[in-house]
Amino acid sequence: MSVDVQIRKELRANDRVFDLNIAFSSDSDRIVLYGPSGAGKSLTLKAIAGLMTPDEGKINLNQRTLFDAAHDINVRPQQRNVAYLFQDYALFPHLTVAQNIAFGLQRGCFNLRRPAAHPTVMKWLEAFGLEATAGSYPSQISGGQRQRVALARALVAQPDILLLDEPFSALDLSLRERMRHELSELQQQLRVPMLIITHDPADVDILGDAVFEVRDGTIRQHK
Numbered sequence: 110m111s112v113d114v115q116i117r118k119e120l121r122a123n124d125r126v127f128d129l130n131i132a133f134s135s136d137s138d139r140i141v142l143y144g145p146s147g148a149g150k151s152l153t154l155k156a157i158a159g160l161m162t163p164d165e166g167k168i169n170l171n172q173r174t175l176f177d178a179a180h181d182i183n184v185r186p187q188q189r190n191v192a193y194l195f196q197d198y199a200l201f202p203h204l205t206v207a208q209n210i211a212f213g214l215q216r217g218c219f220n221l222r223r224p225a226a227h228p229t230v231m232k233w234l235e236a237f238g239l240e241a242t243a244g245s246y247p248s249q250i251s252g253g254q255r256q257r258v259a260l261a262r263a264l265v266a267q268p269d270i271l272l273l274d275e276p277f278s279a280l281d282l283s284l285r286e287r288m289r290h291e292l293s294e295l296q297q298q299l300r301v302p303m304l305i306i307t308h309d310p311a312d313v314d315i316l317g318d319a320v321f322e323v324r325d326g327t328i329r330q331h332k
């Protein structure tokens with residue numbers, strides 16, 4: 110995978126101004142943006158997903174231009190083929206595990222009467238060991254299972270890249286460690302490119318092949 114991001118955005122809230130000025134590029138499949146709270150990591154991830162529009166700059170993914178202010182290009186989020194995993198997973202509470210996963214499929218397949226029987230949904234239920242929970246609702250499963258459901262829902266659409274916002278912050282310490290290794294193995298098996306934002310050094314150690322440090326809205330250093 111290749112990612113090339115060069116963006117600027119000025120954000121104002123009352124008399125506070127935040128200048129986002131991010132530039133990095135990498136051809137790694139395991140990229141980590143690392144930095145303290147308020148550094149500008151989420152804003153960067155949102156810009157890549159198309160959920161925030163920079164004032165200036167460009168974003169290229171696998172040589173495809175997703176955003177280019179100078180040429181008035183701004184591909185819609187739904188057409189970027191990127192999967193965005195929120196910190197709290199944002200599962201639909203009124204949909205079962207199987208329905209949540211099926212929601213990631215295109216063409217309204219989330220309306221399937223028996224989503225657990227859909228071959229693609231079945232494949233992901235199996236891959237994540239979620240078969241037994243297919244008919245359960247998010248409130249009826251564990252934190253680790255919720256994270257697996259969110260990952261399955263993200264991967265079912267075969268995205269070009271998985272964008273993960275603090276993927277383990279909602280988990281307790283021991284589960285966090287387990288899920289971190291699980292995600293690492295999953296990435297190696299599926300070879301799905303990932304970009305993770307985190308302030309946890311353990312995520313950097315386990316999941317970062319290319320690591321960029323974000324401070325005060327800008328990239329400070331990388332390895």
Ligand SMILES: Nc1ncnc2c1ncn2[C@@H]1O[C@H](COP(=O)(O)OP(=O)(O)OP(=O)(O)O)[C@@H](O)[C@H]1O
Pocket residue numbers: 120121122127144145146147148149150151152153308
């Ligand atoms: N809509 C907005 N309007 C004004 N300022 C904003 C807006 N969104 C974010 N900011 C500011 O931009 C800065 C960076 O925010 P961002 O969410 O990217 O931080 P972060 O590095 O992801 O932090 P965290 O780890 O706490 O999520 C913060 O100072 C925040 O207050």
